Amino acid sequence: MEKDQDKILNDVTQSDYKYGFITDVETDYIAKGLNEDVIRLISSKKNEPEFLLEYRLKAYRHWKKMKMPKWAHLKIPEIDYQEIIYYAAPKQRPVLNSLDEVDPELKKTFDKLGIPLEEQKRLTGVAVDAVMDSVSVKTTFRETLAELGIIFCSFGEAVQEYPDLIKQYMGKVVPYTDNYFAALNSAVFSDGSFCYIPKGVRCPMELSTYFRINAANTGQFERTLLIADEGAYVSYLEGCTAPQRDENQLHAAIVEIIAMDDAEVKYSTVQNWYPGDKDGKGGIFNFVTKRGLCKGDHSKISWTQVETGSAITWKYPGCILKGDNSVGEFYSVAVTNNHQQADTGSKMIHIGKNTKSTIVSKGISAGKSQNSYRGLVKVLKNAEGARNFSQCDSLLMGDQCGAHTFPYMEVDNNSAIVEHEATTSKIGEDQIFYCNQRGISTEDAIGLIVNGYAKEVLNQLPMEFAVEAQKLLEISLEGSVG
Amino acid sequence: MLVINNLHAEINGKEILKGISLKVNPGEVHAIMGPNGSGKSTLASVLAGRELVMVTAGEVLWEGKNLLDLSPEERSHEGIFLGFQYPVEIPGVSMVNFMKTAINESRKAKGMEPLSPSDFLKLMREKKNLVEIESGLTSRSVNEGFSGGEKKKNEIFQMAMLEPKLAVLDETDSGLDIDALRVVANGVNKLKTPQNSSIVITHYQRLLDFIIPDFVHVLYKGKIVKSSGKELALELEEKGYDWIKKELEQA
Numbered sequence: 258m259e260k261d262q263d264k265i266l267n268d269v270t271q272s273d274y275k276y277g278f279i280t281d282v283e284t285d286y287i288a289k290g291l292n293e294d295v296i297r298l299i300s301s302k303k304n305e306p307e308f309l310l311e312y313r314l315k316a317y318r319h320w321k322k323m324k325m326p327k328w329a330h331l332k333i334p335e336i337d338y339q340e341i342i343y344y345a346a347p348k349q350r351p352v353l354n355s356l357d358e359v360d361p362e363l364k365k366t367f368d369k370l371g372i373p374l375e376e377q378k379r380l381t382g383v384a385v386d387a388v389m390d391s392v393s394v395k396t397t398f399r400e401t402l403a404e405l406g407i408i409f410c411s412f413g414e415a416v417q418e419y420p421d422l423i424k425q426y427m428g429k430v431v432p433y434t435d436n437y438f439a440a441l442n443s444a445v446f447s448d449g450s451f452c453y454i455p456k457g458v459r460c461p462m463e464l465s466t467y468f469r470i471n472a473a474n475t476g477q478f479e480r481t482l483l484i485a486d487e488g489a490y491v492s493y494l495e496g497c498t499a500p501q502r503d504e505n506q507l508h509a510a511i512v513e514i515i516a517m518d519d520a521e522v523k524y525s526t527v528q529n530w531y532p533g534d535k536d537g538k539g540g541i542f543n544f545v546t547k548r549g550l551c552k553g554d555h556s557k558i559s560w561t562q563v564e565t566g567s568a569i570t571w572k573y574p575g576c577i578l579k580g581d582n583s584v585g586e587f588y589s590v591a592v593t594n595n596h597q598q599a600d601t602g603s604k605m606i607h608i609g610k611n612t613k614s615t616i617v618s619k620g621i622s623a624g625k626s627q628n629s630y631r632g633l634v635k636v637l638k639n640a641e642g643a644r645n646f647s648q649c650d651s652l653l654m655g656d657q658c659g660a661h662t663f664p665y666m667e668v669d670n671n672s673a674i675v676e677h678e679a680t681t682s683k684i685g686e687d688q689i690f691y692c693n694q695r696g697i698s699t700e701d702a703i704g705l706i707v708n709g710y711a712k713e714v715l716n717q718l719p720m721e722f723a724v725e726a727q728k729l730l731e732i733s734l735e736g737s738v739g
Numbered sequence: 740m741l742v743i744n745n746l747h748a749e750i751n752g753k754e755i756l757k758g759i760s761l762k763v764n765p766g767e768v769h770a771i772m773g774p775n776g777s778g779k780s781t782l783a784s785v786l787a788g789r790e791l792v793m794v795t796a797g798e799v800l801w802e803g804k805n806l807l808d809l810s811p812e813e814r815s816h817e818g819i820f821l822g823f824q825y826p827v828e829i830p831g832v833s834m835v836n837f838m839k840t841a842i843n844e845s846r847k848a849k850g851m852e853p854l855s856p857s858d859f860l861k862l863m864r865e866k867k868n869l870v871e872i873e874s875g876l877t878s879r880s881v882n883e884g885f886s887g888g889e890k891k892k893n894e895i896f897q898m899a900m901l902e903p904k905l906a907v908l909d910e911t912d913s914g915l916d917i918d919a920l921r922v923v924a925n926g927v928n929k930l931k932t933p934q935n936s937s938i939v940i941t942h943y944q945r946l947l948d949f950i951i952p953d954f955v956h957v958l959y960k961g962k963i964v965k966s967s968g969k970e971l972a973l974e975l976e977e978k979g980y981d982w983i984k985k986e987l988e989q990a
Contacts, residue, residue, distance in 0.1 A: 686790075691827040694787050695841040695897065696815035696848070705840060709831025709880065 276498035276529065280347075280365075280471050287344045289474065293317065296444055299344050303413055303447075306420050316433035316443030323437045329571055329600040330629040330661055333542070334505070341507060342475040343445045386411055386450040386466045388479060396450075398462065406455040409464055412480050415451035422453060426484055430513040430550045430577070438509040438544040438571075442478045446511070449479035454489035454520075463719055465494035468510075470530070470541070476507040483513070485520035487553065492523040492719055497530055498566070505533075505568060509544045518553030518580065523561070525718050527726050530566035535624075537596025540568025547574035548604075551583035551612075559586040560603070561717040563726040568597060573631065575604030578612035578640075585614040588714040592730060593626030593658070602632035602663075607643035607673070616647040619711050621730075622658035629661040636673040643673040651681045652710055654703075682710075704731035740765055740936065741786075741806075741905060746797035748785050755781040757961035758797070763905065766933040770947055770972060771940045773958035774980045779940045780824060782958070783909040786938075787821040788814050815841075816848035818904030818935075820897075822911045826890040829881040834893075837881045838863065838900050845901065866899040870926035888919035895926035902930075906937040912946040924949030944976035957983055 287298055296317055300310040325333070386396040386409065402409050408419065416423050433443035450466040470477045485491055497508075508530060514522050524547075533540025543566070549558035560574040576585025587603035605614035614634065622628040628651065636643045651660035662679050684706050692702035708715065708727050715723050741763040748756040755778045763769055773779050784792045785799070788811035799806040801817060809817065829837065842862075843853040854862065867877060872892050882890050891911055898906055911923055927937065927950050939950055947955075947969065955971040956963045959980070964987055965971065975983070 685827070687827050688829055690787075690789060690811060691823065691829070692837075692841075693811035694815055694821050694823075695837070695901065696812050696845040697837075697840050698812050698844065701840060701844065705832050705837065706829060709829060712831040 276531070283347070284471075285346045286342055286475070289342045290339045291317075291341070291343060291445065295343055299445060299447065302344060302346075303416065305416055308420075308424055309416060312428065312433070313444050313446075316440050317445075319434055320437065320440035320444055323440055326437055329631070330627065330663070331569055331571060331598045331600050333569060336505075336507060336542070338441075340474070343478070344447060345471075345475040347471065386464075388448050388450070388466060388468050402460070402462075402464075405458050405461070407458060407460055408451065408453040410451055412446075412449040412451045412482065415482075419451070419453070422484070423451070423482070426513070426515060427480075427482060428513075430515060430548045431511050431546050435546060439511055439546045442480065442509045442511045442546070445476075446478045446480040449481045449510070450483075451481070452483045452491065452493065454485045454491045456486045457488040458486075459489070460491040463492050463494055465496065468495070468497040470497075470506060470508065474504065474506075476509065478508075479510045481510070481512040483522060483524070484515045485517065485522045485556075487517045488519045489517070490521045493525065494719060495524070495526045495528075497526075497528055505540055505542055507542050507544070508567075510546070512545070512547040512574075514549035514558055516549065516551050516553060516556035516558050516580075516583075519555045520553060521557040521559075522549065523559045523719075524549070524574075526560075526562040526564075527718075527729065528562065528564045528566050528570070529729060531568075532566045532595065532597050533568040535595045537568065537625075540597070541566065543567035543570045543572065545570075545572040547572060548577065549575070549585070550577045551580050551585060551609075553583070554580040554609070555582045556580050557584040557586070559584075559588075559717070561588045561714065562590070562601075563711075563714070563718070563729065564589065564591040564599060564601060565729050567599070570597075570599040570601050572601050573604050573633075575606065575633075576614065577606045577608065578614060578643075579608045580612075581609040582611045582613075583609055584612070586717075587614075587616045587618070587632075588717045589618045590621065590711040590714045590726075590730070591618070591628060591630075592621045593623070593628045595624040595626060597624075597626045599627070600629040600631055602630045602649075604633045605635070605645055607634075607636040607640040607645070607670075609640060611642040611644075612640055613643070614645045616645070616649070617713055618647075618649045619714055620649070620651045620660050621654070621707060621710070622651065622660050623654040625657045627659045627661070629663060631663040631665075633665040633667070634675055634677075635666075636668040636670050636675065638669045640670050641672050643670060643675075645673075645675045647675075647677045649677070649679045650710070651679075652707070653681065653683050700731075707731070740802050742798075742800040744798045744800075746782075746785065746799060747795045748781060748792050749795055750781065750792055754795070755792075755961055756785070759958075759961070759963055761956065761963065763936050763938065765904075765936055767936045767954065768931070768950065768952045769936070769938045770950075770952035770955045770969075771938060771958055771963075772942070772944075772955060772972065772975060775942070777958045778961045779942075779958050780909055783821055783824075783907050783938075783940055786814075786819060786905075786907050787811060812844070813848070815901070816845050818902075820901055820903035820906045822891075822894040822898060822906060822908040824909040824911075824913065826882050826885075826894055828883045828885075830883050832881050834877040834879060834881055835860075835863070838877075838897065841897075842900060862900065866896060869929055870895050870899050871922055872896045887914040888916065891915055891923055892919065892926075895923050899926065899930055902935075904935050906930075906935070907940070908937060909940045910942060911939070912941055912943065920946065921949060944972045947972045959983060959987070 296313045530541035591599045593599050618630045620628040630649045634645045689702045743761040746759040957965040
């Protein structure tokens with residue numbers, strides 16, 4: 258049995274990462290390294306207004322004074338920030354006024370990733386902003402959405418076309434002083450998505466951004482800003498992949514969400530950055546700050562994440578529940594295999610009255626990986642009637658991995674109710690045998706069991722994504738019998 | 740169709756089965772009785788292919804093939820079903836999804852197309868009615884939060900769905916009240932055909948009031964020490980296992 262397990266584990270861990278290919282496209286790089294001139298160069302390449310350059314420089318000066326955070330349960334190798342290229346853009350033929358003019362190589366890349374950029378090819382109503390390295394390649398359905406007053410475009414375009422909105426909202430939820438990686442992103446961020454849903458509008462299609470790292474030795478530092486005005490609703494998806502390379506690549510993103518009175522934002526992520534090989538070589542360092550501000554009363558922000566990729570994941574999507582009766586949710590499945598490390602969880606800050614938050618975190622560890630849940634529930638003095646329910650489950654496969662839970666609670670209001678439940682389990686040999694006896698192979702049995710375990714979270718994903726995510730879970734864990 | 744010859748098997752180095760021989764023909768019902776620890780469940784495990792049990796000698800032939808060469812799922816595809824003594828809970832996996840996967844895997848192994856969702860649901864409805872299982876059970880996760888009786892009924896339901904050639908029911912009657920026992924036994928009887936067979940493993944004669952065996956075997960200390968017709972079960976009930984033990988000592 259032991260031997261069989263090792264064999265299966267080996268087979269699986271050697272199986273290929275499906276998205277590891279490299280697109281051969283001419284790329285415009287800037288020289289590696291980080292200093293004020295580099296920041297000025299990025300800003301000028303993007304033709305940014307003065308206020309943004311100022312913001313970047315302030316962030317950079319602040320970052321230089323900061324130190325890499327060490328509190329996470331992660332072993333992060335020293336990162337040499339002077340060895341990273343901070344801007345790389347696939348060169349496209351000039352002027353893109355219609356999607357037919359997207360470079361065929363890039364179109365092919367996204368086709369291969371299952372993200373066709375031709376609108377007529379989309380089966381369902383999903384609008385996509387496709388970002389490769391430091392630039393957005395194409396945003397689909399812009400015109401259709403514009404008819405409803407919805408702005409959905411790349412961050413770069415938003416800077417050009419809606420500088421006032423950017424100025425008003427950028428950095429308001431995640432200020433550049435927030436943390437080390439947020440400061441770094443604020444200094445060097447490249448592209449990302451921008452979305453504004455006007456008052457009372459229910460966005461009729463899923464909006465999504467697909468992030469692709471292609472160029473070598475570069476970092477990806479995207480920024481996403483979503484604003485849902487009063488009574489608006491939007492469901493937003495984010496996916497990401499990267500080529501298979503032997504060196505680590507840094508991804509440090511910021512996502513900010515603002516929900517006004519009665520607005521609701523659902524943000525779903527399927528994170529599948531290259532996780533490194535079975536010996537832990539290569540892979541993406543995924544250091545991300547995601548935060549939503551429930552600014553208005555009765556607003557709601559819901560995060561759902563399925564994390565299967567990255568060598569190291571450091572991310573805590575959270576909600577600041579400022580409006581009275583606002584609701585924050587966090588549903589997460591984080592899978593680690595081989596030498597992957599994840600330290601992920603959520604932050605729920607209750608400020609308004611009768612605010613509610615839910616955290617459901619499902620960790621799955623296999624191989625030699627380390628998987629930690631870290632979450633903060635904070636109830637401020639005036640948050641009368643605040644409620645939180647947190648549930649953190651860990652599933653272990655094999656005996657070489659680790660699962661850890663670090664819940665933090667700070668409650669300053671006596672009327673608050675804060676609950677925390679945690680469980681740890683293993684996939685039992687008896688469960689697998691039971692499935693086997695009914696004719697189900699061990700691989701399929703693990704798929705069933707893991708999907709059953711993660712169901713509560715997968716159910717939160719939009720349909721189109723749920724199926725993808727289920728398959729992804731199965732692929733990430735194939736054969737990791739415990 | 741099933742021939743067991745001089746089967747020896749051990750668990751963690753301890754020999755449990757010490758030379759079992761048994762032949763099951765199509766349409767037959769065999770009851771295996773015996774005191775606790777005699778090796779009844781171990782025999783069931785060997786037939787289903789549980790890795791925990793190591794076969795050290797003897798052979799098991801299934802329709803002329805060496806059964807021991809087959810993986811547990813292959814045995815299932817071949818038509819061998821084990822009704823578990825302790826059915827396992829699989830949280831979050833719906834019965835529908837579980838059964839659909841099981842049936843379609845088995846069809847795949849036979850080179851058949853998967854059942855369409857509507858055909859599958861129809862089949863499920865039919866079988867539910869047949870074994871008189873409450874509708875609610877099949878919309879829940881596999882055995883999760885089921886009572887002991889519900890778990891056993893669920894085993895019979897799965898058996899009905901998979902239509903095995905050989906059903907091995909391991910102490911299906913343990914922990915059942917008389918009503919549940921009747922439901923389970925009715926299920927087994929309704930599923931009986933001249934082609935399929937069952938091995939009913941039980942501690943008590945009670946189940947055999949409902950499922951009438953063609954043969955009764957007594958397993959004791961890893962060996963079949965007595966085989967006879969259904970009247971043996973009654974005799975055992977009356978005299979207890981001590982009677983057999985004594986008989987053996989005298990021999």
